[in-house]
Amino acid sequence: MIHVTFIAPDGQQTTIEAEEDSTLMQAAVAHDVDGIVGECGGAMMCATCHCHIDAAWQDRTGGPSSDEVEMLEGAAAEVDDRSRLSCQIRLTPALDGLVVHLPEEQM
Template identity: 85%
Template sequence: MIRVTFTAPDGQATTIEAEDGQSVMQAAVAHDIDGIVGECGGAMMCATCHCYVDAAWTARTGGPSPDEAEMLEGAAAEVDDRSRLSCQIRLGPGLYGLVVHLPEEQM
């Protein structure tokens, strides 16, 4: 199991245990995390799973692909250099303890 912490805009943190190989979006939806919608189910066809990777983790998660960066242009909340689509972050042992921050809005 991979531990992931989701931090809401108000600072409230929720930590979950996710399956190795799941995307951050799949884990969030499976645990009813408010702030991750995942409207397209992880097909990178929307930006309703936008998140901000904590600065301590950006090197390990990497940046968005060109297609992901293009999709992020449609995000409802401000996009910055930590922005990722959570459906594109695949969990594994190297991401145990990952922290992501949720945007103010998704739609």
Template identity: 75%
Template structure:
């Protein structure tokens, strides 16, 4: 299992176990984690799974695609260099221990 830590805006950290091949969003939604909605189910049609990848992990999660950039324009909170759609981060053993920060709100 791959562990992902989700850090809420108040600093509360929740670590969840994920299946290889699942996404950061799927893992959060499957575990009823507050802070990631995933309204479109991972089809990259919304920005309700916006997250901020911890700086220590940004190089390992890859770059945003142009489609992801476009969807992030509709995010409810500020988009930064660390912003990603969590549905687009596929988990593999190299991402074991990944840390993502959740925004104040999702749209």
């Protein structure tokens, strides 16, 4: 299992256990993490799974693709250099302990 900690805008932390090879969005939705909507189901057709990867984890998650960057332009919350679509991050053992910050809003 992969452990992921989500940090809400108010600082509240939620740690979940996720299946290896699931996406970050799938794991968040399966565990009812408030702040990840995933309206399109992971098809990269919305930006309701926008999140901010903790700076300590950015090298391990990698950067967004050009298509992801384009989709992030429509995100409801501020986009910065830590922004990713959680549907595009596949959970592997290298990401065990991942820390993700949730934006103020998704829609």
